[in-house]
Amino acid sequence: MYRSFPHERKFFKDSVTGVDIVKLTAFPTINIKLYFHVNAFTTDSKTLVFQSYKENTRTSGINLFKVNIDGTELTQLTDAPEAGSPVVSPDGKWLYYICHGELRRVSMADGAEEIINHIDNIQPSDALSANTAGSTINASMSPDGLVYITDCTLKNGKRAILRYTTDGKNADIIFESHSITHTQIEPGEAKTIAFQHGPDDKHRNIWLMSEFGENVRPLEFPYGNGHWMWLGKTKRIMSNMETQCKGIMVMGEMDEKPEMIADDQLYWHAASSYYGEWIISDTNWPDNGLFLINTKS
16 A cells, blocks of 8 residues: 555644744544654655554554655555554665564555565454554664564463564564563664563563574663663663663663663653664653753763
8 A cells, every 4th residue: 555645744833942843644543653762764864654543443453654754745655454563674665564473564665565474373463452462563673674573462372572584584483471572673783682571570671682582681770661772783771760760771781780871850761863872862750851862971
């Protein structure tokens, strides 16, 4: 499904800061940006992908759209019964997603679609649960675009991590457990996968394993609030902290202890720049706005 629509953009100026704002969507259904650690942009940062509910009902499915950052070229990319775990390929040419265990890709240029491979026994998502059940929003790709990782729910009720190669040669369940979310492949060498599990009795909830699901071990990083990602290509992980720590900490597996980057308030969702020099985060309880933080200074 490659269908263009008239733009829906609207322009605003923030009354407090004077910042110019472009509203990209206006159709009266729910539109959702991809999760903060998932690549939604083409390489030139001029086009992004988002999820859009098909209708305002409890049983609505979700389609994937692209739009330019100026609001032009609003285009529907999918019309599948389930379009979960979307991620834009590192070269910006493809949108990859999962549908009932199938890894599919859609050309960002012309909408040509391919089925890459399939894994059996994946529990399909059910409408409004599409972000949290069968296929999730937590897709990740290796920097060469050859490996696609996501987590899912299996038909036996367990959570699992799936690994596909985009050449169609491999499709495997590499890890199963009762609690898996936020699965992310390390964006530099892609030899390590991080995922959320727990927390355990030491309040650790970030775990690591090899790219093939071996050597599963915790990162010695307690009290993360569940909103975390790789800090660019530094091989370190940044996480917003629970209220007892209140701030943003960063840690690599070889570090003795986490490093506090900011400790002045309760940051909520933080995202890293490509090389890990910058962090941007919102805040909560109270909402004090968005903060841009330099990790070196």
